[in-house]
Amino acid sequence: MIVRTIVVGVDGSENAQRALDWAVTLAEPSGARVVAVHALGLLDRLEHEHVPTASHRDEILDEFRSTWCAALDAAACADERVVVDGTPADVILGAAIEHDADIIVVGERGSGGGPARDLGSTSRRVLEGAGRPVLVVPQEQSA
Amino acid sequence: MLVLSALGELDRHDTGDWHPERPARLEAVRLGIADALGPTGDGIVSVAPRAATQEEIVRVHSAHYVWSLEHLAADGGGELDPDTPVSAGSWDTARFAAGAGLAVIDELATRDAGIGFAAVRPPGHHARPGMGMGFCLLNNVAIAAAALAEQGERVLIVDWDVHHGNGTQDAFWEDPRVLYVSMHQSPMYPGTGRVGETGGVSAPGATINFPFPAGTTGEMYRRAIDDVVTDAAAAFSPTWVLISAGFDAHRDDPLAGHELAAGDYAELATRVAALAPRDGRLAIFLEGGYELAALRRSVAATVGRLTGTFETDEAPTHAGPGADTIGAVQVFRERLREGRTS
Numbered sequence: 001m002i003v004r005t006i007v008v009g010v011d012g013s014e015n016a017q018r019a020l021d022w023a024v025t026l027a028e029p030s031g032a033r034v035v036a037v038h039a040l041g042l043l044d045r046l047e048h049e050h051v052p053t054a055s056h057r058d059e060i061l062d063e064f065r066s067t068w069c070a071a072l073d074a075a076a077c078a079d080e081r082v083v084v085d086g087t088p089a090d091v092i093l094g095a096a097i098e099h100d101a102d103i104i105v106v107g108e109r110g111s112g113g114g115p116a117r118d119l120g121s122t123s124r125r126v127l128e129g130a131g132r133p134v135l136v137v138p139q140e141q142s143a
Numbered sequence: 144m145l146v147l148s149a150l151g152e153l154d155r156h157d158t159g160d161w162h163p164e165r166p167a168r169l170e171a172v173r174l175g176i177a178d179a180l181g182p183t184g185d186g187i188v189s190v191a192p193r194a195a196t197q198e199e200i201v202r203v204h205s206a207h208y209v210w211s212l213e214h215l216a217a218d219g220g221g222e223l224d225p226d227t228p229v230s231a232g233s234w235d236t237a238r239f240a241a242g243a244g245l246a247v248i249d250e251l252a253t254r255d256a257g258i259g260f261a262a263v264r265p266p267g268h269h270a271r272p273g274m275g276m277g278f279c280l281l282n283n284v285a286i287a288a289a290a291l292a293e294q295g296e297r298v299l300i301v302d303w304d305v306h307h308g309n310g311t312q313d314a315f316w317e318d319p320r321v322l323y324v325s326m327h328q329s330p331m332y333p334g335t336g337r338v339g340e341t342g343g344v345s346a347p348g349a350t351i352n353f354p355f356p357a358g359t360t361g362e363m364y365r366r367a368i369d370d371v372v373t374d375a376a377a378a379f380s381p382t383w384v385l386i387s388a389g390f391d392a393h394r395d396d397p398l399a400g401h402e403l404a405a406g407d408y409a410e411l412a413t414r415v416a417a418l419a420p421r422d423g424r425l426a427i428f429l430e431g432g433y434e435l436a437a438l439r440r441s442v443a444a445t446v447g448r449l450t451g452t453f454e455t456d457e458a459p460t461h462a463g464p465g466a467d468t469i470g471a472v473q474v475f476r477e478r479l480r481e482g483r484t485s
Contacts, residue, residue, distance in 0.1 A: 011225075041226040042277055042306070042332050042398060043163070050161045052398045052433075053332065085334035087224045087276050119211040119274075120222045120229075 003032045007101040009092045009122065010036045012045060012068045015107035019137040020071050023105040026135075027077040034072060034079045035099045038064045039091035089125035096130060103133045144257035145180060145450055146250045146426075148190040148243035149173065155232025156265055156280075157220075162228065163398065163433040164265060164278040171435040172262045175442030179453040186450060188257065190250045192243035194235070195286055199245060202289035203282050203314050205273045212237070212280060223275045237265060237280040244287040244428055248383075251423045258416075258449045259426030261287075266430040268308030268387045269333060277306065277333055284387045284428040285314040291383050292320040299381035300324065301372070301415045303364060303408075304389020304430040305399040307336030311387065312350055317343040322351070322379045324372050326364050328392070328399050329354030338471045341479060348479045351375060353472055355465045357400035361407025363465030364392070368414040371472055376418040383426075384419040386412075390432030390441040394460070398433050405440040405457035409448035416449055425449075 008023035010016050020036060027034045040053045044060050053060060065081050072079040080099075084091045096104050108123045118124045123136045154166050180186045200209055215221050216234035223229060240263035247259035267284055269277030288298040288311075300315075302308040302325040312335065315321040327336050342349040353367045376384075390408065392401035419425040427445070432438040440457055447453025 040332060041224065043226050045225075052163070054328075054399045055397055085330055085332045087226075087333070089224075091334075117215060117218065117221050119208075119215050120224060120227075122224075 003030045003102045005035060005099050005101045006032050006103050006105060007035045007037060007092065007096045007099055008105040009088060009107065010038050010064065010068050011088065012063065013107065015109070015137065015139050016068070017071070018140065019105045019107040020069070022135060022137050024071055024075040024077060026103070028075060032077060032102070034075070034077055035095060035101065036069050036072060036079060036081045037092055037095040038068070038083045039088040040083055040085045041087065088122040089129070092122070092126050093129045096132065101132060103135060104130055105135045105137065108136045108138045144186055144188060145176070145446060146188045146190060146247055146254070146257040146259045147176065147262060148192050148247045148260070149262040150192060150236065150239060150243060150264065153192055153239045154236055154264060156236035157230035157232060158228045166264070167435055168432065168438060169262060169264055171438040172429060172442050175439040176446055178439065178443035179447035180450060186452065188250065190246045192239045192263070193246050194238040195241035195245055195281070199286055199290055200241060200281060202293065203272060203285045204270070208273050212275065226277055227275060227279070229280070233280060240264065240267070241281045241283045241286045244283045244426070245290055247426050248287050248291065251426060254423055256423040260446065261426065261428045263429055266389070267428070268302055268304060268311045268430050269306070270310040271313045279310060282310045282314060284385050285311045287426070287428070288315070288321050288385055292318065296382045297380060298322070299376055299379060299384045299418060300387060301384065302326070302387035303392065303411055304387055305392035305396070305401050306332055306389065306431060307352065307354070308387055309333045309335040312336070312340065315346070316350065317345040319346040319349050322349050322375065322381065324351045326353040326355065326367050328357060328359070328401055331399065338468070338475055341475060348476065351472060353468050355401065355468050358463050359401050359465040360460035360463040361403045361410065362461045363463065363469065364403065364407060365410055365414065367469055368411065370469055371476065373418065375476070381418065382420055383424050384415060386415055386425070386427045387430050388427045388445065389430035390438050393432070393434065393437040393441055395434045395437040396432065398431065402460055402463060404460050405437070405444040405455040406459040408441045409444040409455055410459050412445045412448045
């Protein structure tokens with residue numbers, strides 16, 4: 001099995017950062033390319049503030065490429081940094097198809113709770129729709 | 144006469160202090176209606192919202208999604224995506240928001256007169272059959288259109304919210320009983336609504352999308368109606384016309400980059416109302432609009448024009464980009480008429 005392309009969801013959160021680190025860890029020894037994907041919703045978070053994406057689009061793109069994807073700068077692998085309008089699960093699944101990903105890496109959102117809460121779980125929706133291997137990276141557990 | 148169903152105290156959808164889709168929007172709408180019709184409410188027929196039934200909701204949404212949404216709220220809430228919070232009161236609010244539209248339709252049908260207005264939140268047009276998104280939980284206009292279609296009606300939905308109504312498009316993609324028209328900014332969330340999205344194999348041409356670039360003015364929205372939609376509607380021959388009325392294409396709105404003024408909404412309202420077959424067959428469903436003063440002025444302009452009671456002093460806008468989009472839509476529709484798909 002050869003891994004050529006890894007799609008990873010990146011949103012600036014700590015957990016997404018861990019997902020990106022895992023994507024790099026998988027990519028470096030295999031020579032795979034990492035496609036980092038960010039979903040542009042109606043709103044986004046910059047400097048811990050919710051902002052409309054329409055009026056902050058350029059700032060979000062800059063932040064995504066230069067800060068949220070900084071781990072790729074020092075990584076020994078090829079990468080692509082992509083921003084797409086839509087919801088996270090749709091955008092990640094769409095990118096996996098478009099880039100013919102061998103594996104998807106996403107952070108697990110920590111909402112917890114019963115089955116109804118899976119409704120808003122990006123990782124669950126990616127798992128259900130991916131049709132290919134998915135690595136779900138859990139949040140860091142506090143000691 | 145305005146047949147109005149407003150959520151009022153039934154609004155218990157708590158999105159948080161930071162969220163632009165907030166309860167104050169409905170107060171802005173109330174003030175806009177008062178600006179148009181006067182503070183005494185003369186000319187308003189108030190209709191109490193009712194909760195949409197399970198049967199009415201599942202004409203559009205999957206039973207699994209409906210169950211999950213209800214239980215997410217019952218469990219105290221959560222979110223559908225980073226844009227779309229759900230609070231403990233969201234399920235009931237969403238049911239009443241959808242039911243308000245149904246109540247308006249019923250009242251219009253009974254009276255056979257008036258303009259309907261469902262002044263509700265959360266908005267609905269992004270809510271897809273299997274999942275809400277983009278601030279939307281249940282698709283209010285789609286639930287109303289599905290109810291009408293079930294009664295044998297032919298429904299034209301004109302969506303002038305600045306974001307593409309992907310949920311409404313999905314709901315009627317294969318349904319020739321509903322003609323869905325959207326004018327929206329592109330590229331922009333939710334990333335759908337391209338010119339080539341014209342309906343499924345069972346409903347070719349029953350979806351019309353105008354993905355206008357940033358900077359588009361009201362002139363292009365008006366030309367879209369004049370140059371394309373009027374003919375399409377004449378061929379479709381709707382028995383009802385529903386407006387998915389977002390007011391976030393206004394130049395002051397922070398969630399988009401179109402340049403409309405309140406006067407543009409008055410002009411659009413005139414044109415869309417002319418597509419209805421007779422009095423009592425036009426209903427407005429509130430979608431977006433997040434700058435409260437602009438929302439108030441735009442609602443006043445729309446309602447005032449339709450009821451003949453008020454004219455805004457915010458003049459319609461002209462020029463700017465977008466003509467290419469209209470031309471592309473015309474090319475696609477010509478291909479459809481000729482039976483070509485590419």
